[in-house]
Amino acid sequence: MTHTLSIIYPQPIFAAGLVKTIENHPVMSFQCVGQTSSAREALIRASDWITDLVIIGIHSKGLEELKLIEAIRKKSKKVHILIIAGQEHLDVVRRGLVKGANGFIYAHSDPPVLLEAIEAIFQKQVFLPGGFRIHPVPVPAPNTLRISGRADFHITDREIQVLKLICRGFNNKQISNDLFISVQTVAVHRKNLFRKLGVKNSISLIQLAMEKKMIG
Numbered sequence: 001m002t003h004t005l006s007i008i009y010p011q012p013i014f015a016a017g018l019v020k021t022i023e024n025h026p027v028m029s030f031q032c033v034g035q036t037s038s039a040r041e042a043l044i045r046a047s048d049w050i051t052d053l054v055i056i057g058i059h060s061k062g063l064e065e066l067k068l069i070e071a072i073r074k075k076s077k078k079v080h081i082l083i084i085a086g087q088e089h090l091d092v093v094r095r096g097l098v099k100g101a102n103g104f105i106y107a108h109s110d111p112p113v114l115l116e117a118i119e120a121i122f123q124k125q126v127f128l129p130g131g132f133r134i135h136p137v138p139v140p141a142p143n144t145l146r147i148s149g150r151a152d153f154h155i156t157d158r159e160i161q162v163l164k165l166i167c168r169g170f171n172n173k174q175i176s177n178d179l180f181i182s183v184q185t186v187a188v189h190r191k192n193l194f195r196k197l198g199v200k201n202s203i204s205l206i207q208l209a210m211e212k213k214m215i216g
Contacts, residue, residue, distance in 0.1 A: 002030065003028060004031060004052045007032065007055045008049070019035070022053075030053065034049060043071060047075055050079055052078075052080060053080045056084070057083075057084045062096070080121045081100065082103050082118065104127070134167070160214075160215065162193065163214065172190065
C-alpha cells in the first residue's frame with residue numbers, strides 16, 4: 001500500500017531531502033503529492049493537504065502553521081501530522097501537539113529518527129524526542145494521587161515511573177531501556193494509566209498529569 005505524503009516546509013532544499021528520505025522508507029511506501037514552503041498558502045485550500053502523512057516545519061512565530069494543523073485536523077482525524085522544528089520553537093510545537101499533531105522531531109534529527117517517528121505515529125503512538133516535555137510541571141508526592149469525581153484507585157510506583165518518562169517525551173522503547181523492562185510491559189503500564197485516569201491518548205495523559213500535578 002502506498003501512502004500519500006505532503007510537506008509544508010520553509011526551506012525547499014531541506015524539504016526535498018525529506019521527500020527523498022521518506023519515499024525511500026525501507027518498510028513503508030510513500031508518494032509525495034503536495035509540497036509548499038508557505039503555511040499561509042496551504043491554508044487557502046487546507047483540504048488539498050488531507051493526505052496520509054503531513055510534514056509541517058515550524059517557521060518564525062509559527063502562527064500560520066498552528067492554524068494549518070487545526071484546519072487539517074478539523075477536516076480529518078485520520079491524517080498523521082508530524083512537526084519538525086528547532087529548539088527555538090518548542091512553545092509553538094507544544095501548541096501544535098495540543099491542536100492535533102501526532103508527533104515532533106528536531107530539525108537536526110538524523111534520517112533514522114524521522115523514519116522511526118513516522119512508523120510510530122502510523123501505529124497510533126505519539127512520537128516525541130527523548131527529554132522533550134509538553135508540560136514541565138512541579139508535583140506533589142505520588143502516593144496521594146486522586147482524580148476528582150472518579151472512583152478511588154491505586155497507581156503503582158512503577159506506573160508513576162512510566163508516567164514521568166511519558167511526560168518527558170519518551171516512547172515505549174526508550175522507557176523500556178530506561179527502566180530495564182520489556183516494551184510489552186511498558187505498553188501494559190501505559191494502557192493501565194489510560195484506564196485509571198480516564199484518558200485515550202498520551203497527550204491527554206500528559207495534560208491531566210500537568211493539571212493534577214501528578215509527577216515531578
